[in-house]
Every structure is written in structure tokens, then in C-alpha cells.
Amino acid sequence: MALVQQKMRIAAIAVLLLCSVAASVHGQQQQCRLGDSLAAELRSQLRPESLVLLPFSAAYRRDIVLRSTNFQSYPQVIVHPAKVKDVVAAVRFAAKNNLTVSVKGTGHDYNGRCSSDGSLNINTRLLNDVFFDVRQNKTFFGAGATFGDIIKPAVLKHGRAVVSGHDLTVGPGGCLLGGCHGALARLHGLGADNVQSIVLVTPTGQLVKASNRGVHQMNTLPNGDLDFKEGKQVTPDTSLFWALRGGGGGSLGVVVQFGMQLVPAPTAVQTVTVTWLLYDAQGKQIRDIFNAFVFNASFWQALGPHWAAWSVGSVPRNCSAPQGISSGTAASCAGQAALSFVCVGDDPLAVEKTPGIRAILNYRAPWVSDMTYYSTKTSYRSYYDFMYHNADTSNYQRQFVSNVFLSPQDMNPSATGRLFTALETMQRVAAVPLAGPDSFETLGFVVSLVGGGAVPGHPEAAKTSISRAFRTFAAELVLTAGGKDPAWDLRAYQAVSDAIAPLYKLYPGSYQNEVSSAEGFNRVPDWQARFWGDNVARLLAVKKQYDPQGRMVVPYGLGWSEQGQ
Ligand SMILES: Cc1cc2nc3c(=O)[nH]c(=O)nc-3n(C[C@H](O)[C@H](O)[C@H](O)COP(=O)(O)OP(=O)(O)OC[C@H]3O[C@@H](n4cnc5c(N)ncnc54)[C@H](O)[C@@H]3O)c2cc1C
Missing domain, CATH: 3.30.465.10 (Uridine Diphospho-n-acetylenolpyruvylglucosamine Reductase; domain 3)
Structure with a gap:
């Protein structure tokens, strides 16, 4: 397979007309583009409403910007097919000319996997009926x-x-x-x-x-x-x-x-967020909060499926007004730890009727004066309006993310210690104080636990290739570091890499959509088993059957290791 891949790359180079060296996020990088006659041939096979973007054009430069701005690739050509028939034509054109194919939806992937160097990149944006x-x-x-x-x-x-x-x-x-x-x-x-x-x-x-x-x-x-x-x-x-x-x-x-x-659509959505402001840079408070989260996890797991999500997180920034709901809270607030619950259903009194949640609201910690909570009742539509805050490209930033799944059995006192060690590692390596004045604009990090795994007994479960670890998790521990300034990249990725490495050894499963892993950063040695568990061999067989030439190349994706990586 590696040989086929190499031949395809050589053939791809043969059809190039223009190459130049350009500055990129990875330093100097060679950019190549499809030759003019081939570009004309491709255009002739597509409807006029389809877009064909070639390197060095302004439209191309705009299109290659991804949500995680630390990733960038340079396809030879980008196609926005106007109709389904144009997708067929574009893929057949790639096959005829030995080009690899990459696919982009929104460009949100934390690993920038929707685009790859030298490929024919298909952007599905216009197929939105x-x-x-x-x-x-x-x-x-x-x-x-x-x-x-x-x-x-x-x-x-x-x-x-x-x-x-x-x-x-x-x-x-x-x-x-x-x-x-x-x-x-x-x-x-x-x-x-x-x-x-x-x-x-x-x-x-x-x-x-x-x-x-x-x-x-x-x-x-x-x-x-x-x-x-x-x-x-x-x-x-x-x-x-x-x-x-x-x-x-x-x-x-x-x-x-x-x-x-x-x-x-649920008719009532209730969110409860308890927020502790952190003044203690040694982190005693956050340790207590993690403890409370872990000790209560099995109780929360038993709350029933309407209790959609709960999370605890901390970020090292100052912020006085609590804001946000659900797992987004920690990322959008600062200088605090936040514990959030979301209940989706039809009972507008679910919070009041649930003694365990009431107990949290009544919980009085020694730093009680720093604790605030708020509870909202809203419609599902408004809830989602609230969450719809990331469309603005000004939110795009450099992001380094990793995660592990914790099973219900993993939610024990040792887990609290490991969580806290991860937090301390992030803090030490990133060299920012736990509750200091740093801003995410420069460098920040989040350690959060998001609870509420999928219902393991779903009738479709056995008919999907979702790993067992994903099916049954009690909490997903997510580590994120990043910001807008490339000068902090090294510290940010080192913080995530160093903090997650010992956790990889203990917890074998991770969510493939929330890991960034690149050259020199967070190289996950067991990534296939980590993402797909027992399903790896069968998945690779399907990949081989439907993509015998390895035309679709996705870093840390199916078949990537067979493609010589
Ligand atoms: C702000 C934010 C919030 C998130 N929240 C959640 C969440 O609540 N729950 C959750 O599960 N995940 C969440 N994620 C992770 C999300 O699932 C991944 O980022 C996912 O990869 C995004 O898919 P996309 O198609 O939007 O992105 P893209 O980057 O466009 O694509 C991601 C991958 O899918 C492939 N792909 C895209 N379109 C197609 C297609 N038409 N055919 C074949 N392959 C295709 C791409 O090639 C790439 O490999 C979040 C991510 C972000 C950035």
C-alpha cells in the first residue's frame, strides 16, 4: 500500500505546472498547483456554479484557513461542487489523474484532517439542502x-x-x-x-x-x-x-x-452552573472540586438520561461574571472552576425535584463567599441559540487538544489524584498560574471532565464501529491549551503532551474527534486501538475493500498507517 501511495504522489507531481515556496504555519513550505490544462479539464466536467480554487488566489488562501489555525495544508486544487453530480466528476477526475482526495465540511477538525497537501480537496459547503x-x-x-x-x-x-x-x-x-x-x-x-x-x-x-x-x-x-x-x-x-x-x-x-x-425536541432545558472563583494558586480549591465531581460521578450517572451532561473545568484567567452553560462554560469563562449540569426533557421542575442537584446548590464550601450559582429554564431552541457562538471566524485560534475516556470504574479517588497531577503539569509546563490574570488571547489551558456517555444499550450500538470505551464512558477528560499567538505554541502543546502522556498509559480509549496530534506533538502510539478498540482489523478491511488505492488520506485516520505512516 505504501508503494501505491508513493507512486500516486510521484504521478501527482508529474501533473503540476506551478510550484513555489511560501511561508506557512509550519515554516517554509512548497505549494504546488494543478496545471492550467488540467484545471481547465476539471472545470469543463463541473457545472458552472461549482467553484475551482487554485493556489495563490485570494479565494484559495481564505479557504485553507481552518478553525484550529495551527493546522494548514496546501491542496493542489479546491473544488466546491454545486451538485452531487459534480462530486462524482471531481472524484473521478482525481482517480484518472492519480490525485489523492481530501474532504472538508466546516474545517472544525482539531487535527486539520479535512485537507491535505497536494490533494484535490472537496469542500461540501454548497451541498447544504x-x-x-x-x-x-x-x-x-x-x-x-x-x-x-x-x-x-x-x-x-x-x-x-x-x-x-x-x-x-x-x-x-x-x-x-x-x-x-x-x-x-x-x-x-x-x-x-x-x-x-x-x-x-x-x-x-x-x-x-x-x-x-x-x-x-x-x-x-x-x-x-x-x-x-x-x-x-x-x-x-x-x-x-x-x-x-x-x-x-x-x-x-x-x-x-x-x-x-x-x-x-425537548420542551424544557434547564441548566445549573455552580462557579467557584479561584484565588488559591496552589489549587486546594480545585482539588476539592475535582474530588466532589469524582465522588459523585456514579450518582450523576444514575440520574437518568434526561440529565444530558455535566462537567467540571478550570481555566487560569480572571473573570467575575459567570457565563455559559454546559461543557462550554469552562472554556468561555476564566479564573474559576465551574460545575455545570444540563437537563433536557419536558419537566420544567426537574432541578427542584432532584434532591442530588438541590444538595449541590446548597453545598457550602469553606470558600462559600466565592461560590455563585445560577439556574436557567429555557427552550431547546434558545439553549442552542446560546451555544451558537462559535460561527465567527474571530474565534478561530491555535488549539492543542487531547482526551481520555474514564469508565464508571475509573471514577475513584486515584482518578482525582491523576486529574490534579494533569492540571499541575499543564500549569507548570505552560508556566501560567492556576488563577492568574492570563488571557486566552495569549495562552490558556482548560482541564475539564465532561460526563454523560452514550446509552450503551442503544439498539444500533452493535451495528456501528464506535469503540466500547466511547459507548460506556462515565466522563471524558479533555485537556486543551492554546490561544491566538503562535509564539506560545511550544508551551501550549508541550503542556498538553506532558499532561496526557501518563493518562494514555492508564486509560486506553479516546474520542478521535477531540484529539490533535501532529508531527512532534502528542504522538499517540496506539492511536488506532485508542480510537476504535476491537474494531480496528475489520475497519481496515473495509477501507481496503472500498479504497484499494489509498486515494483518501487522512492523518490519524482509517488506513493512514497502511499508507506508510
Ligand atoms: C467548537 C467545537 C465544538 C465541538 N463540539 C462537539 C460536540 O459537542 N460533540 C462532538 O461529538 N464533537 C464536537 N466537536 C468535535 C467535532 O466532532 C469535530 O471537530 C469534527 O471533526 C467536525 O466535523 P466537521 O465536518 O465539522 O469538520 P471538518 O474539519 O470539515 O471535517 C472533519 C473530518 O471529517 C471529514 N469530513 C467532513 N465532511 C465529510 C464528508 N462530506 N464526507 C466524508 N468525510 C467528511 C473530513 O475529511 C475530516 O477528516 C467540536 C469541535 C469544535 C471545533
Whole structure:
């Protein structure tokens, strides 16, 4: 496979016309672009509304900016297909010219995996149609829609929702293919469990639908849109659908449409956030708070699936006004530790009726004067409006992220000690005080525990490739460091790398969508087993079957190790 890959790269270089060395986030980097005659050939195969962006143009430079600005790649050409038929044409063009293919939805991936050097990059942005079939309780949407594009009309027009991530700017491409957990996951399973069909262009250029009924051929209409009518069955084998739901984005084909289960939109969302201001730079307070979190984790796990999420986190900045809800709180506030709960359901008095939560609100720590709490009751729509705060590109920043899953058995006193050690390591290596005046604008870090794993008994669970560690976690420990200034990169990534390394040895599972890992930073030796558990061998077999030439290359993605990495 490595040889095939190398040949493809050599062939790709042969079709280049222009190369130049440019400054990049990784230092000096060679950028190459598709030759003019090939670019013209590609354009001639696409509808005029499709965009073809070549290196050195302003549009290309804008397009390669990713949400994690510490990652950047230089594809030879970027295509924004206007219609499904254009995706087929672009992938076939890549196959004919031995180009690798990368796929971009929103560019949110923490590892910048939606783009790769020298590839033909397909940006699905224009494929954003959303359809509802309320009688069948289903929605069909283009892979270029964001969760905001789907959930807003679902809630407003139909009183329904889909299981998504917490932030509506996230796209379904990466999220659903990697798992996708959010406020409704404990109630309805992961996003991936709720996907009922996936229409994709395979790496060999075939337009097919994968579902629990196997693989079917699909066609396009004369205007280039997808014809919803299923063609003939290619195979009853469901391995492709199994692999797509959990195997991660970008490696098995270009998804053009997801079909997903609609679920009732909760009518009441309550959030409870308890905030402790941190003045103690030695961290005694935060140790106590972590202790309280860990000791109560099994109780919170038993609260029932309407208690969607809880989290505790700390960040080393000053901030007086508590703000934010759910797991986003710690990241958007500063100088404090925050413990948050979200309850989604139909009972507006759920908080008052739950003694354990009342007990937290009544909890009086020695630093009681520094403790505030607030509770909100809102609609699901308003809750998501609140969470919809990341669309602005000014929020884009350099981010180094890693995580481990903690099982219910792991939530014990030793875990508190390890958490605290991780926090101290981050603090020491980043060289910022625990509760100092630093700003995330320069360098900051967050250690947070997000509870509320997916319901392990979901009927679709066995039909997806989600790892057992993901299915059953009691809390996901997430370490994040970063900011806007590249001058702090070294400290930020060293802080995450050093803090997570001992935890990798103890906890074997991590969420593939919330890890950044690059050359020299946080190299995760066991990344395949860590992301996919027992499913690695079968996933690699599916990758080989559908992408025999390794056309789709995703760093730390399916097949990457077989591609000579
Ligand atoms: C602010 C923020 C909040 C987040 N919140 C959550 C959360 O609450 N829950 C959660 O589970 N995750 C969350 N995540 C993580 C999120 O799941 C990942 O970042 C995910 O990779 C984003 O997918 P994307 O398609 O938007 O991004 P992209 O960077 O565009 O794509 C990510 C990966 O998917 C592939 N891909 C994208 N589109 C397609 C397609 N059409 N066909 C095939 N492959 C495709 C890409 O090639 C790439 O490998 C969050 C991330 C951010 C930045």
C-alpha cells in the first residue's frame, strides 16, 4: 500500500505546472498547483456554479484557513461542487489523474484532517439542502449543512431535533462519522446511532447509498441533484455502513447526504452552573472540586438520561461574571472552576425535584463567599441559540487538544489524584498560574471532565464501529491549551503532551474527534486501538475493500498507517 501511495504522489507531481515556496504555519513550505490544462479539464466536467480554487488566489488562501489555525495544508486544487453530480466528476477526475482526495465540511477538525497537501480537496459547503419527512420522522441533509442549518428548522417548524454536537457550527461530516455526542445523546444514543442512511461517492467514483440494508447504487437527476430513488442493490453486506458510523471522517468516500432519525425536541432545558472563583494558586480549591465531581460521578450517572451532561473545568484567567452553560462554560469563562449540569426533557421542575442537584446548590464550601450559582429554564431552541457562538471566524485560534475516556470504574479517588497531577503539569509546563490574570488571547489551558456517555444499550450500538470505551464512558477528560499567538505554541502543546502522556498509559480509549496530534506533538502510539478498540482489523478491511488505492488520506485516520505512516 505504501508503494501505491508513493507512486500516486510521484504521478501527482508529474501533473503540476506551478510550484513555489511560501511561508506557512509550519515554516517554509512548497505549494504546488494543478496545471492550467488540467484545471481547465476539471472545470469543463463541473457545472458552472461549482467553484475551482487554485493556489495563490485570494479565494484559495481564505479557504485553507481552518478553525484550529495551527493546522494548514496546501491542496493542489479546491473544488466546491454545486451538485452531487459534480462530486462524482471531481472524484473521478482525481482517480484518472492519480490525485489523492481530501474532504472538508466546516474545517472544525482539531487535527486539520479535512485537507491535505497536494490533494484535490472537496469542500461540501454548497451541498447544504435540508429536507424533512415528518411523517416518517426522518431528515435528509447535504453533508455541507451545519447542525445549525438542520436543528433550527427542525425545532421551529416541526418540534423535532437530531442528535448533534453541542455547538451548532459543527458539521455532520466529521461529527457523525466519528460518533458525535451532545445534549440528546444520553436520551437517544450518539449521533452516529441515529444515522439511517449515508449517500457517498466512493474513492473509486461510484455513487452509492450505505444503510442497514447493504449498499445500493444511486443516480443523479438531469439537474445534477441526487435522485432519491434507490438503484439496484450492490451488496447486502452492511460492513460499509458499519464502518462509516464510527470509523471517522474522510477516509471511506465523500459523503453527499445523510438520512437521520428525527427525535422530539425537548420542551424544557434547564441548566445549573455552580462557579467557584479561584484565588488559591496552589489549587486546594480545585482539588476539592475535582474530588466532589469524582465522588459523585456514579450518582450523576444514575440520574437518568434526561440529565444530558455535566462537567467540571478550570481555566487560569480572571473573570467575575459567570457565563455559559454546559461543557462550554469552562472554556468561555476564566479564573474559576465551574460545575455545570444540563437537563433536557419536558419537566420544567426537574432541578427542584432532584434532591442530588438541590444538595449541590446548597453545598457550602469553606470558600462559600466565592461560590455563585445560577439556574436557567429555557427552550431547546434558545439553549442552542446560546451555544451558537462559535460561527465567527474571530474565534478561530491555535488549539492543542487531547482526551481520555474514564469508565464508571475509573471514577475513584486515584482518578482525582491523576486529574490534579494533569492540571499541575499543564500549569507548570505552560508556566501560567492556576488563577492568574492570563488571557486566552495569549495562552490558556482548560482541564475539564465532561460526563454523560452514550446509552450503551442503544439498539444500533452493535451495528456501528464506535469503540466500547466511547459507548460506556462515565466522563471524558479533555485537556486543551492554546490561544491566538503562535509564539506560545511550544508551551501550549508541550503542556498538553506532558499532561496526557501518563493518562494514555492508564486509560486506553479516546474520542478521535477531540484529539490533535501532529508531527512532534502528542504522538499517540496506539492511536488506532485508542480510537476504535476491537474494531480496528475489520475497519481496515473495509477501507481496503472500498479504497484499494489509498486515494483518501487522512492523518490519524482509517488506513493512514497502511499508507506508510
Ligand atoms: C467548537 C467545537 C465544538 C465541538 N463540539 C462537539 C460536540 O459537542 N460533540 C462532538 O461529538 N464533537 C464536537 N466537536 C468535535 C467535532 O466532532 C469535530 O471537530 C469534527 O471533526 C467536525 O466535523 P466537521 O465536518 O465539522 O469538520 P471538518 O474539519 O470539515 O471535517 C472533519 C473530518 O471529517 C471529514 N469530513 C467532513 N465532511 C465529510 C464528508 N462530506 N464526507 C466524508 N468525510 C467528511 C473530513 O475529511 C475530516 O477528516 C467540536 C469541535 C469544535 C471545533
